[in-house]
Amino acid sequence: MSQGSKPIRFSAHYKLITAAIIIALTILFFQHIRHVLPPFIGAIITAYLFNPLVTWLQRRTGMGRAIWIVVLYVLAFLLFYGLFIWIWPIIVEQTSDMARAAPQLVNEIRSFFEGREQIELGGFVIDLAPLEDQLISVVRDMGTWMSGNVPRLVFSALETVIYILVYLIITFYLLLEAKQLKLWSANLIPAPYREEIGSLGTQIDAVFSAYIRGQLLLIVIMSVLLYIPLSILQVPYALVIAVASGTLEILPIIGPWSAAGIAITATLFQTNIPFGLSGLGLAAVVGIIYFSLRQIEDHFIIPNIMGPLVRLHPAVVIFAILAGGALGGAFGLFISIPVAAVVRILLSYLYRKMTDQLEPPSSSPTTREQEKLAKSASQPKNTEALRH
Structure with missing residues (x-):
């Protein structure tokens, strides 16, 4: 810089304005794209979930990250290919059968409600006509949706193929450069505050990682546990119902009730009823199965998978679910609980700052450890040649 000139320095006021403008432009940009x-x-979430595994494999074997990422890609391809060959035809067949059976199911619903316009429970008279209309509407809509979307599921559009390729490429590079990205994000924080902010980030990471991995594992566990009894009871479309029920588990409160409702509705109109049960008896058995598995899930599976990291009051959970659904639909429902847990962590941090309380013991890496990590990342390795 020549003599007499000086660098431009922003005051605190202009720094705040600049940050607000950048944030606003970023939000507008992402809204348009x-x-x-x-x-x-999807690539960010996948890399976030599998980065610990890749890092562990690299440390245990001394082989490069690129090699292990390629190995995981090959294993994932073989797994999904096997599932596609084995399960996909069954899902397509059962989904198509459900679409074709929709008109017959409408007639069965009407026959079921004939002569049952009202029922009396404990002195209260319940009109069943609105329930009949709603059930018929749901079945018709479901049949229309399935008949229109099954071909789309079978024949993927070019846009979907492109998105999958982009997803795989971005995931590969995020996993490959995970250490450098972590160092880059840490260097954005001023050195005096790096350890404190790192501790806060560690708490947030623990909540998100436990919740997301737990939910994905929960889908698999509940789908398998539900498919076994549904197939034994010869419930039609058992595989589709089990997979749908397992997937609905990711939606708090609403999901399990919806899953049970779908299964019970299917059994009410089942023609081939095993073990000498009536239609209502079979529906009651399925309801008990769903209720029992829900209790096992709440008291054994979830505590062991996710642990006590979320720690939210039930009232806060309900509010978070309603707010997440209103703001983000199904995706908002899925992330409502971990976001609420993160907000709790941030509010607790801000409260300690505003009341001048001491920070809890830090669990983040120390500055010396970060410097050691940066030094090791900067050293060239032979395995990195795979990137070029």
Whole structure:
């Protein structure tokens, strides 16, 4: 810089204005390109979930990250290919059968409600006509949706193929450069505050990682546990119902009730009823199965998978679910609880700052450990040649 000149320095006021403008422009930008964001969001989540595994494999074997990422890609391809060959035809067949059976199911619903316009329970008279209309509407809509979407599920569009390729490429590079990205994000924080902010980030990471991994594992566990009894009871479309029920588990409160309702509705109109049960008896057995598995899930599976990291009051959970659904639909429901837990962590941090309380013991890496990590990341390795 020549003599007599001086660098431009922003005052605190202009720094705040600049930050606000950048944030506003970023939000507007992402709103306009939101239709291309799904593969990038999926890649970020996938890399976030599998980075610990890749790091552990690299440390245990001394082999490069690129090699293990390629191995995981091959294993994932073989797994999904096997599932596609084995399960996909069954799902397509059962889904198509459900779409074709929708008109017959409408007639069965009407026959079921004939002569049952009202029922009396404990002195209260319940009109069943609105329930009949709603059930018929749901079945018709479901049949229309399935008949229109099954071909789309079978024959993927070119856009979907492109999105999958983008997702795989971005995931690969995020996993490959995970250490450098972590160091880059840490260097954005001023050195005096790095350890404190790192501790806060560690708490947030623990909540998100436990919740997301737990939910994915929960889908698999509940789908398998539900498919076994449903197939034994010869419930039609058992595989589709089990997979749908397991997937609905990711929606708090609403999901399990919806899953049970779908299964019970299917059994009410089942023609081939095993073990000498009536239609209502079979529906009651399925309801008991769902209720029992829900209790096992709440008291054994979830505490062991997710642990006590979320720690939210039930009233806060309900509010978070309603707010998440209103703001973000199904995706908002899925992330409502971990976001509420993160908000709790941030509010607790801000409260300690405002009341001048001491910080709890830090669990983040120390500055010396971060410097050691940066030094090791900067050293060239032979395995990194795979990137070029």
